[in-house]
Amino acid sequence: MVSKTVETPRVTTIAVAIQDWPGHRAGQHVDVRLTAPDGYQTERSYSIGSAPEDAYVSLTVERLDDGEVSPYLVDELRPGDEIELRGPVGGYFAWDNELGGPLFLVAGGSGLVPFRSMLRHHRASGSRVPVRLLCSARSLELLIYREELIKLAADDLVDVSVTLTREAPDDWRGYRGRIDPALLAGCRHGCFGA
Amino acid sequence: MAVSRGFVGRRPTDSARVPPGQYVTRDFPVLSAGPTPYTPLDTWDFTVRGLVNRPVSWSWQAFRALPHENITVDIHCVTKWTKLDTTWSGVSLDTLLDAAPTQASHALAFCDGGYTTNVPLADLRGGKAWVVDEYDGQPLDPEHGGPARLLVPHLYFWKSAKWIRGLELRQADQPGFWEMFGYHNYGDPWKEQRYQGD
Amino acid sequence: MQPLDGNAIAGVMHDLFARDLTTMGYQCTGCGKTGVVAEMAVYASGPGTVARCRDCDTILLMLSERRGMYCLDAPGMTHPILPLA
Numbered sequence: 001m002v003s004k005t006v007e008t009p010r011v012t013t014i015a016v017a018i019q020d021w022p023g024h025r026a027g028q029h030v031d032v033r034l035t036a037p038d039g040y041q042t043e044r045s046y047s048i049g050s051a052p053e054d055a056y057v058s059l060t061v062e063r064l065d066d067g068e069v070s071p072y073l074v075d076e077l078r079p080g081d082e083i084e085l086r087g088p089v090g091g092y093f094a095w096d097n098e099l100g101g102p103l104f105l106v107a108g109g110s111g112l113v114p115f116r117s118m119l120r121h122h123r124a125s126g127s128r129v130p131v132r133l134l135c136s137a138r139s140l141e142l143l144i145y146r147e148e149l150i151k152l153a154a155d156d157l158v159d160v161s162v163t164l165t166r167e168a169p170d171d172w173r174g175y176r177g178r179i180d181p182a183l184l185a186g187c188r189h190g191c192f193g194a
Numbered sequence: 195m196a197v198s199r200g201f202v203g204r205r206p207t208d209s210a211r212v213p214p215g216q217y218v219t220r221d222f223p224v225l226s227a228g229p230t231p232y233t234p235l236d237t238w239d240f241t242v243r244g245l246v247n248r249p250v251s252w253s254w255q256a257f258r259a260l261p262h263e264n265i266t267v268d269i270h271c272v273t274k275w276t277k278l279d280t281t282w283s284g285v286s287l288d289t290l291l292d293a294a295p296t297q298a299s300h301a302l303a304f305c306d307g308g309y310t311t312n313v314p315l316a317d318l319r320g321g322k323a324w325v326v327d328e329y330d331g332q333p334l335d336p337e338h339g340g341p342a343r344l345l346v347p348h349l350y351f352w353k354s355a356k357w358i359r360g361l362e363l364r365q366a367d368q369p370g371f372w373e374m375f376g377y378h379n380y381g382d383p384w385k386e387q388r389y390q391g392d
Numbered sequence: 393m394q395p396l397d398g399n400a401i402a403g404v405m406h407d408l409f410a411r412d413l414t415t416m417g418y419q420c421t422g423c424g425k426t427g428v429v430a431e432m433a434v435y436a437s438g439p440g441t442v443a444r445c446r447d448c449d450t451i452l453l454m455l456s457e458r459r460g461m462y463c464l465d466a467p468g469m470t471h472p473i474l475p476l477a
Contacts, residue, residue, distance in 0.1 A: 036203040040204075042203055043403075045399070072201050076200045086407070089403045092399065227435050228444060376463050
């Protein structure tokens with residue numbers, strides 16, 4: 001593990017340098033396996049949040065209070081530590097530039113992680129495919145990748161919509177409430193010239 | 195296999211009350227092999243059928259009117275958690291089985307959602323098993339098996355079938371859902387009978 | 393409880409078959425629905441892992457690990473079809 005970035009009070013991104021990494025496709029995940037000194041093992045799946053073009057593989061982990069793996073990754077793991085990964089795996093929920101588009105991506109909370117990989121790949125590969133991202137968070141403070149999403153949205157091809165389900169700033173102009181069919185329909189309207 | 199620095203995981207708890215290989219949890223993990231069924235109480239019944247003169251059924255109202263006992267027991271899940279001092283209210287299997295005289299030696303519990311599990315009848319008698327409809331003083335939550343689940347605390351908790359609708363009494367044993375898939379036929383946590391052959 | 397989807401078993405399936413199986417197509421023997429493994433409803437919290445049809449809840453795949461052996465059963469799926477890796 002080479003670095004940690006705090007995204008929100010509960011969510012941290014860890015970047016790992018992997019020898020002989022075969023490369024991944026945007027949207028794939030890895031299984032993280034932890035081993036205790038007595039041989040006890042446990043594993044969990046985490047989406048890859050970095051693009052195939054990025055220098056390191058990064059995982060964004062939400063800390064679950066009653067979790068077994070996520071508190072370790074968020075609280076205990078330090079730069080220099082080794083972790084065991086299996087992957088990359090999953091070929092269904094993956095996107096490469098060659099697959100084309102347009103893309104309509106819908107995510108809540110940490111579901112955003114594989115989409116950051118796709119958005120970064122979109123930019124790094126010079127894709128001309130239009131992308132609309134709709135993501136939901138409890139509040140603006142709890143929206144992960146906030147700054148990066150703003151930068152990505154500066155691209156004319158990328159449209160980012162955010163809905164806040166619990167709290168919103170007074171001057172909030174985005175969506176409110178949970179993603180439901182009505183919100184989806186509203187968001188799709190005007191999308192891709194439709 | 196490299197040890198993950200600083201990772202201890204969930205440690206087995208060393209205590210005379212905790213079976214080998216188990217750790218104590220304060221949570222009540224929800225384990226399920228399928229979607230949670232929501233059966234309206236006016237169509238719910240509990241049936242004892244199979245090797246009996248005639249099947250016996252209780253509507254929800256009739257079941258609620260049966261004498262209930264308060265039960266405080268430790269429960270042990272095969273996925274290695276143990277929860278101490280859980281409190282339930284329900285009807286003793288002695289009460290239910292007394293209504294259906296039988297020569298059978300085994301029972302197959304059947305449930306909404308299609309789950310089944312097998313238990314020797316001797317393990318359901320003698321104040322060792324209940325059909326419970328309250329947990330911690332509240333109606334049993336559907337996620338934890340409500341409206342009613344089997345409670346056989348001296349066996350691994352997969353035997354305490356959620357969403358139970360009745361017992362089929364049988365002369366010959368028949369493996370249930372997890373038992374057919376390689377889990378132990380009896381499931382004694384003190385002997386760590388997790389899988390076939392343990 | 394809410395199930396996961398078939399991506400949750402991608403790692404284990406990759407261990408077993410040394411290729412991605414989330415794109416494997418199948419037909420449900422319960423209702424005839426066709427789909428791919430990634431779309432299955434996966435219940436991974438029980439003693440073993442159970443993958444069901446999203447439409448009719450038929451058990452498509454069951455998976456458990458014990459004493460270093462994987463046990464895999466596919467009681468409810470037919471016509472597995474795989475893209476070339």
